[in-house]
Amino acid sequence: MASITASSVSFSASCPLKQNQASNLKKVSLSFSGKSFPSLRLQPSRFRIACAAKPETVEKVCEIVRKQLALPADSAVTGESKFASLGADSLDTVEIVMGLEEEFGISVEEESAQTITTVQEAADMIENLKAKKA
Known part of the structure; x- marks a missing residue:
């Protein structure tokens, strides 16, 4: 043991x-x-088993968040970044999710979209949806 x-x-x-x-x-x-x-x-x-998203997925989510929130390219957006801390309101979060759906070819259920508060959570959700789709 x-x-x-x-x-x-x-x-x-x-x-x-x-x-x-x-x-x-x-x-x-x-x-x-x-x-x-x-x-x-x-x-x-x-117990909940969660898979950490690939670094390239996290980086792509960071790019989409920067674009949707009109943040400078050199702004500090990481996996731990909270949408609210970056200045996103609920409408911005909906637009971020729509951008993610378009970029990754996924469909996010409304309940799932409402629980996403960080870049990492979004990236993890994308990886899970892509795995289910495969």
Whole structure:
């Protein structure tokens, strides 16, 4: 049995994963700053597996966000950038999503579009939609 010593733990898997794909991870033991926790049985509904988008997808999303918000080409837009912090209102966010749909040939459901607040979230959503489409 393996144990992990850290202040935070991240589980990752190779992308793309199909929705509802079973994981081989069944049990994990954690230890934080000398405190041990007994083995925890993992329940699939309690953990979310997310795939990080490719760097080129993140960069393309950054370009689209700069264009839609009329930001200078040298403005600092990264995966962590929040649309609101860049000056986007709800209409701007809708236009950004429309630009993403056009650029990547995807269709974003309204519920999904309303949950996107950062460049990284948008890029991750694009990768997931492209994987489903393939």
